Amino acid sequence: MTKQDDLVIAEGFKLAMRRLATTVSIVTTGQSGRWAGMAATAVVPICAEPPTMMVAVNQSASSHTAIREGEYFCINLLATRHRELVSVFGGKVAADLRFAHGQWIEGTGGVPVLADSLASLTCAHSRAVSFGTHTLFFGEVVDIANHADIDPLLWMDGGVATGIRTEIV
């Protein structure tokens, strides 16, 4: 089997990534009065001991510098009720006006925590690794807030999906 050429790969990669359904998060950082945050889908747990999360952030994103320089960041998993926050934190609203949308409280280190998130994981920023166009930020979880229902807001095929329910088998 011959390898595909770069253009075919680039186009195929975009299409494949539309197929990868992920829970939408808002990654936040900063301290009182200087909060920053952005919608993110490339969020994964990478270790349970110690509990560690990773998020890949495009270096051209408005919040990239703030996350890189912050001592803490918070990964807020979104629920169906946060649907309007996707476009707000996805770039439709200027960086300094985003936190007027949603209920935000101050967490460990002063980072903004979404009060009614599906789950909010405040992380002590432990490592940053550049990788091409992106930076991978690693953080050890130091505070967690989980909220009632499991009703995640997904991103797939360029839009949102809701109403996800685990099947009883």
Place this chain on the structure above:
Amino acid sequence: MTKQDDLVIAEGFKLAMRRLATTVSIVTTGQSGRWAGMAATAVVPICAEPPTMMVAVNQSASSHTAIREGEYFCINLLATRHRELVSVFGGKVAADLRFAHGQWIEGTGGVPVLADSLASLTCAHSRAVSFGTHTLFFGEVVDIANHADIDPLLWMDGGVATGIRTEIV
């Protein structure tokens, strides 16, 4: 706000991760006659130029050594029709018997590719980083096969979810 103690974090982390809905993949590697593969949910795109995928694998997983030593690995995103493969590649079936389930063909470098996956991304293994209990494997995408419908199989709250549809807004 005071930080939570380790036990609270460990327990909260498990609960939070049940809330993070992800598309199930089967990560495969190996060459003809010596295939290895495992179900994985910690799969993310980390860069588009060059197209690069990352997967976090527990060092105790039966396929860990094969992936670490392989020149290529393939990330096969699962669709609803692959539901039975989750338990097969999740540990219920011995490593050497797994490929009797599902339709597997040989891809670039001899790695097993799921013929009717949602998308299969064959990656040239470019980097491995140890992180606590896990290893992060990075691979540059060298071959992609995307298939018709976008009907991902999700993992959430300890079970599968299907029938996900993007909403038109």
